[in-house]
Each structure stands twice: as C-alpha cells, then as structure tokens.
Amino acid sequence: MKCDIEIAQQATMKPIAEIMEDFPITKEDWEPYGHYKAKLSDQLLEKLNDRKSGKIVLVTSINPTPAGEGKSTVTVGLGQAMNKLNKKTVIALREPSLGPSMGIKGGAAGGGYSQVLPMEDINLHFTGDIHAITAANNALSAFIDNHIFQGNALHIDPRKVGWKRVVDLNDRALREVIVGLGGPKKGVPREDGFMITVASEIMAILCLAKDMDDLKKRLSRIVFGYTYNDQPLTVKDLGMEGALTLLLKEAIKPNVVQTIEHTPAIIHGGPFANIAHGCNSVIATKLAAKLGDYVITEAGFGADLGAEKFLDIKTRAGEFEPDAVVLVATIRALKMHGGVAKEALETENLDALQAGMSNLQKHMETIEAYGLPYVIAINRFPTDTEAEIALIEKWCQQQGATVALTEVFAKGGEGGIQLAEEVVSTIETQEKHFKHMYDLQDSMEDKIAAIATNVYGAERVEYSAKAKEQMRQFAANGWDKLPICMAKTQYSLSDNPTLLGRPENFTITIREFSPSIGAGFIVALTGDVMTMPGLPKQPAALKMDVDENGNAVGLF
C-alpha cells in the first residue's frame, strides 16, 4: 500500500470555496488561506446561535499501546462514511504540533484513505495558530522578565515564576535552562525551562474559550507566578491581557479543510492530553454542530484521559452535551492488553485477546457511567484472524454492546459504513442521560476520588505532603471549585504505565498540583509528565525534503 503522503498528494482536493458552499454561511463569514484551507470568522458561532445544533459524537479509545489504535483515522473515516449515508457531517479534530512531526515518523491527520488534506500544510505550519500561541506564550515570559528587570514593582519572586517559555519543537536541551545571564544589562538570572507549545496553558485557553471576550478573560486570569509573600500574580496584574488577545485574534478563528473524500473538517487547537484536556477547541466543536447535522470529534489518548476530560472539562466550558461515544479498539492492541509482546502480534492468540477485553470493558463501564450511548469500533488490521473477530463479536453480543468493524484506513468512508449505520441507529434509538463524573462544588479530594475510582477503577488515592499543602493553598486562593485535569500515563488505567489490561486494587498517587487558572482547571500530576519531548537518534526530519515542484517529501 502507498504511504500516507503519497495517497494524500495523489488525491484531488476541491477548492475550499466549494466546501464552504455547502455551509449555511456567507462570504463574509470566512477567509481563504491558500486554495484549500480557510478560517471561519470568530463571530460565526454567535451569528448561528439560533440554528439547531447537530448531534455530537465523541470518538475515544482503549488505553493506547505501541500496536496502534487509529483513533484519528476512525474519526475521519466515520465522518466520510456518514456523508456516504447522506448524513450531513462535519469532523472536528486537533491541530498537530510540528515538533513530533520532525522527530518520529507518524501522521497526526488520520491515515491511509481516511486523512485530512492538505496533510503537508496541516502537519507543518498550517494557518499559523500554533506559532501565534508560541508568540503569545513567550511574549508573556519576556514581559515577566522585563518587569523584574525594570524594578519589579509587583515583587515577582524570580524563583517562583511557574510560567515557562515554549517552542513548537522537540528540544530536550531546553527542558531546564538558566536565563538572564551576562550581567546587569542582560537581566536577572533565574531558572527557567521550555515546554513544547502545545503544552502551553494558552493552548488550553484557546481551546476552552467560547469567544474572543472569554479568551481575554481567561488570559487575564493566568497565574504566572507568585510574589515573595506567595501571593499569586496574574496576567491582569501585568496588564498584558489585551496584547495577548491581539496576538491570538486570528488563531481563535477555526480552520476548515477537507478529507480525502471532501468531508469538511474543522481543525482547531491541540492541547496536551495529560497536563491539559486534549481536545480540539470548544468553538470548533460547537461550530461544527451548527454547520452539520452530525459532528464527529475526538479526544486525546484513551477514554480514561481524553473522554473524561472532554466530558468533565470541555463540555462544561462549552456548555454542551455529546450524544454518543465511539470506543475504538484494535485486535492487536487488545492482545497487547492481554499480555502479548509487540513482536508476537501477528500470531492469532484468542486467550490473550479474551484477557485484553478487560481494558475495553472498563472503558465501556465508564461511558455508561456518564450516561451516554456508545458503539465499539474495531479498526481492522490485515493480520486479524476470523476467529479473533468472531470472539470479539460474540463477547460484545454477550455484553449487550453494539460493535462495528471498520476498514477506513484501506477503504476510506466505504470501510466505515457499518460503524456509521450503528452510530446513527444508536443516537436515534438509545436515550442518553448525560451526567458529569463529579460536581464542581465537590472538594478537590472528592473530585479526584470520583475520577480515580469510577474512571480508572482505583482502590484509593494517596497524596504527597506537597500535594496536601497545595490543596490547602489552592482552597485559600479560591481555586478548589475548578475541574480537575489529571496528568497520568496514557498507557494504563493506573498511574503505572506497565500495568496493561484492567489493573485492580491499585493506588493513584497525586504527587503535585499545577494551577491552570486561565484555562480553568487544576492539573493533578501523578508522575513525571514530559512537557518537552526529545528527538530520537535518527529524526524523521533527516528524510524530509522539497521536490522540484515544491512538494513536500518524506513527511510520513
């Protein structure tokens, strides 16, 4: 089979103006960015306020494994399949970060015949949103250091500046740095560090803001550090919320592209799924619902992280409810959860598959606990055997769960027809009784306990001494009524990445908290979270190039 970029470059895109013609909007509501990308007005959502919203389908997955699940590919393929059924559907996805593209081969815009196009642009600079976030994030850093340098009227303690600089690259050497060296004319030395841009709180803010005004309010609430007396300091104290909003005034506009089968896709925002909430923007999802009768959208990592945050953080910020969930799994990944090593995945192994179903089952129970109807999507691989498929189908039948096989990578929308039919039927026939996993008025401990127990299946939660002290401080600062954003390994339901399947009787340990007051959540860190990836010895970028026609080469 051809590789992703070959399929992408051989596809024929429609001019983006043609894609726009199918939307209930006028020429004033969007701007072209080249012939195949567009930005929608940031005021369009308000303009379409009275229009009925379409049904929102969240695509999530089992805990990811090195075997791959293809959640983005299923999201794109399902959107394409829905349109084949004449269900007017808009896809809503996250924007990929440049850093990982340069490091480890692997697309972030679907795959095979279920991709969004133009994939080179989407995986490189796209419409500049992430660069704008980098600029805004680092402008705040520059203003913090300048404030300290110019007399420090706010009494910023240079040792307590939590706000880090960012680059949208994998750059290990920037994880821990000392800035401000060189003597009195070059600043005040302090320890600092860089994150990858998608880990910036500004990315989370952009993705949770309802509109430009909400964006500015959230930016103004960012706590960037503390005074010598431990009083929190905000962007508003620095007077920078206007400038930061100005730097983001184009980035807040959602981007429209198309899939390989011309299904419209809104790609907007891409926060980390550990220290942030891992979902495309509220504006993108809500706008997709105004522009289509169905929205297919996804959240990062597995259902324990991405779906939980979609359902407890994003839906609250956006004041909306999803209508159904698609839970993606692959037989390969389920076998890994059942104890098979990656090298042995090609071999049929019914026992391991049966054992690995426990991981899927936990996520099914979680979605049921949220009161949402769901469909299981088994993303087929050529190595899957008939007996393995039969086992899954029988198991789902026994559970009373709906399952559909998909082959959207190889066949595009055609390979997702069964899934699309089940999704439509599920929404039409099953009632939803959506409820959040916790109440915002609950204490921080109670919220965390609800997630750990009901979503992860943990027995108990323990807190480090530091975390306990922080909970006292955060309550004193009035931050304890915010939702919790769990930073936990994506590979396991527990906080130990080696415990696959469905671990039991385990403890979740909260090491530390980090306040994202602008975004509007408290990050609970269960282990070391890497906010700046490193490059491998042979980075993917070494194979990248531009051919004589100006086309990208070697990009996946």
Place this chain on the structure above:
Amino acid sequence: MKCDIEIAQQATMKPIAEIMEDFPITKEDWEPYGHYKAKLSDQLLEKLNDRKSGKIVLVTSINPTPAGEGKSTVTVGLGQAMNKLNKKTVIALREPSLGPSMGIKGGAAGGGYSQVLPMEDINLHFTGDIHAITAANNALSAFIDNHIFQGNALHIDPRKVGWKRVVDLNDRALREVIVGLGGPKKGVPREDGFMITVASEIMAILCLAKDMDDLKKRLSRIVFGYTYNDQPLTVKDLGMEGALTLLLKEAIKPNVVQTIEHTPAIIHGGPFANIAHGCNSVIATKLAAKLGDYVITEAGFGADLGAEKFLDIKTRAGEFEPDAVVLVATIRALKMHGGVAKEALETENLDALQAGMSNLQKHMETIEAYGLPYVIAINRFPTDTEAEIALIEKWCQQQGATVALTEVFAKGGEGGIQLAEEVVSTIETQEKHFKHMYDLQDSMEDKIAAIATNVYGAERVEYSAKAKEQMRQFAANGWDKLPICMAKTQYSLSDNPTLLGRPENFTITIREFSPSIGAGFIVALTGDVMTMPGLPKQPAALKMDVDENGNAVGLF
C-alpha cells in the same frame, strides 16, 4: 491628524484578487491569505523569465537620527505617486518583526497616508514567514544539541556552536542562557543565547536565495559550529538541509498587499541591516520588476549601510542592477547632523541645517561612486520653515543635484508627484554606470578598506588581534572571496554613534568577524551589535487590545 492605525482602519482596501488582476499572471500563480493578502508562487519568477524587467529604484537615506527620516513612508508614497503618473509601479518592502512592535510604539509599514495595508496583519503574524524562519532556526539548534546528546559522531565542540536560537520578540533575558541542564537525560550543558528572529542567518538566506533550489544550497552551507579540531561544521554535515527547506517552502513565496491608494506592494523578508544586509528578498525585488514597469524598494538604515549592502551584496546575489537611487532626508534630521538637540528642532536654524548638509553630501558622493543617478527627497515636516527649504534647494542647485520636496505622509501619492516626476526624468535622461565598490577577488582587508574609505570616509581601518587571526582562518577555509557585510552603528558614518554630520580623519576598528556562509557573506563587527533588543519599562503592548468587532487597538 489621525494616528496610523486609524487611517489604516478607515481606508477601504480592494480585494487582493482585484490587485492581482493587474498583473500578467494566472490564477495558478498566487494564493489568497485572507481577502487582502496573497502569496505569489515561488516558481513565478522563472515563469516570467523572458519578460522585460522594469526599472529598479532604491530608496535610501542619510544616517538616521531620533528626528526620523520616513524612508519607508517615502518609499510607499513614491510608489503611489508613480501610479498617479500612470507609471505602472510595484513597491518592494521588508516584513516587520513582531518584537519591536510589542516594545516601542512605531509602525514599520509606512505611515500616515503612505502605508501598506492591512497594517495590523503586516505588523503581527502576517503570512507566517517569520514564524517559519523561527521554526527552521530553532529546529537546527535542536538537531545540533540532539546530535551532541546522541553520541556526537561529528565531534561538535559544545563550546564552539556559533548557531544561536531565536524568538521574534524583544527578550533581554534570553541574550545569554545555559541550556541542557538537569542531568544526563536532559542534554549536555552549554552556553547559548537567543537572537531576535530577523537576526537569524536563515532570514538573510531567504532574502538572498534566487529560488527554492538556491535556498536549499545556501541552507546546506550554513556553518553552525566547529569540531574540537576547529573544522567548520555545516548543515549538510547534519543532513538537515531538506527539512529546513521544507519548513521554508511557504515562506519563500513573496507576499502581495496594497497601499492605502491600492498600489501593489510585495513585502517579503526583513533581515537586520547590521549583522545582515537589511533588504527585502531578491525574489521580491526581481518579481516586482517583472510585474511593474518600475519598482520602488528600500534598504535598511542609511546609505552607508543599507544602500552599500544592497549594491554590493543583494545585487550580486540576485544578478541585477538598480536604475536610480532616491536619497531621503528631513530638515529636522539634517539639523541634528548639524548639532541641534532633538528638543530644539522646532526652531528655525539655518546654520545647523547648512552644517548638517555634510552628511547628505557624503551619501551623494557615495551614490555617485557607484555610478548611479539619484534624486534627493526632502520629506517635509510642518515645522520646516520657508527659509530652511530655500536653503536646501539652493544648496542642491549649487551641487548640480536634483531635489524634490515630498509630503507623502499627510497627502499620500499626491504629496510625492514632484519626486515621482524627477525620478522618471532622472532614469530617462541620466546614464548609469553601475559598478560595485569592491571586487569579490579582493582580499578581505581590501574589501573592507574600500567600504571604509569610499563609503564611510574613514582614514584607516584597524583590526583586533582576534580579527587578524580570523582573517587567516577564513582564508584557509576558502571564505575570503565572499562579500563583506559591515556591522556598524547606523547613526554615524563612523563606528562611533555620537559623531554626526560628516566625521573626518577617523578610524574604523574591526573587532571580530562572523561567518554567514549560507547567506554568503562575512560579517565584520565594528562594535557591540545588539541582536536581541530589550523591552522598555512601559512596553507599547500594554496599550494593545482587540475591540468588540475583532479589530486591533493600540497598534501604533
């Protein structure tokens, strides 16, 4: 009078598609970026190869003073005036950097009724070119540190990595940093520093490249550091030239916008005018000449820096010749060169004006030495008196020089008619005998002596011990046949910023050299050059905001 952003926002732009209709190109040759910006294809120049090129007019100035000269404003106004005379004219300008916009109030896209629009976009992220350069520059840094971390097969000496990271911000605290801290998993500690993006060699490369292929060749030649044995190491040694080219494949496409009077303007690239050559891209200027019968373009700082580099570096890289020069001065600035303090500029002072003419005279002699016809443009201010204007006109008459008064700030193109008429007449009636100031085969000392003596009027050149040693090394590396890029204060013809007017009998001291082998020049540093500006105590950004309609507020 209204401020720049008010004038800009009250102006009515034509859709960029209408501006494009006047060019001899097809729909395939350009892409829209919003309704008022476009990118031209990187292959358009080759496609128009057989088309006759228009006349190229370089706008330069006397040594800048705090009084202001308005070189960009005259460039824009002259372009507008030419079109009023029905001379089909295209303007070619540099892209402004975001950093200074956030720091000190002051537009970089003309002013008053001689501006390019949309000024908010141009002064913020524009079409993302500078962000792409930031990404490429920092990707190279990340790959250098990753190479060292992963075993250092190239034997990169971490103490001799000359390649710095960049941000497009004024951020004093990043001038000198230590990266790679945190132990063996986080890299190898070394001293590093950040420059503002426009100081990146990649910016200079983008501006000197003839096409995508030349861009890749120049990127591959970048010398980023040295081995432990002092052997130069290039991007090609790292194998990164393809990836860097890919990151720049959109940035190399020139941007088209319009002036307030709908004159087309190509805005592309903006390198520093001290450690780089300070001109918009070769592609922009040459393409402007294919699209118009006249090109009005500018170069950074005064004629001693910007024009010299335009004439000795840019024209060589682009293999073209200019047809005439406009030398901009203001009476205010000439009076400062004649010894008047900024506070006393409102008062008529004929003696000071007469004395200050010496600065203008030196630059006239320089342009004559290059064999180019020129027109002096006096950019009028309301405080200029009739007697002062009469003095200048008489003086120019005595010198046999053509002079025109302009009022393009207040009156737009209408205020530049006299200048436009003189420019057209000068090109039509005066012969040019263009020659470079030095031969590439000259030694480094001879090239520098030619610039210092003939362009600056220096008596002699002295070299530090380090510079002498570097000249030996550079010759051994085969770098001594490249043009010289002088890094000197812009405020004086000498290397002492306080010596205004026309200093005599002075020495130029070359402190150090810096090789920009990818760009294709050797930087000769005469003093401390600031490649990372700092923010003032009350940065301009504190007044910036977005209004309820999504429009920029407080941006100049």
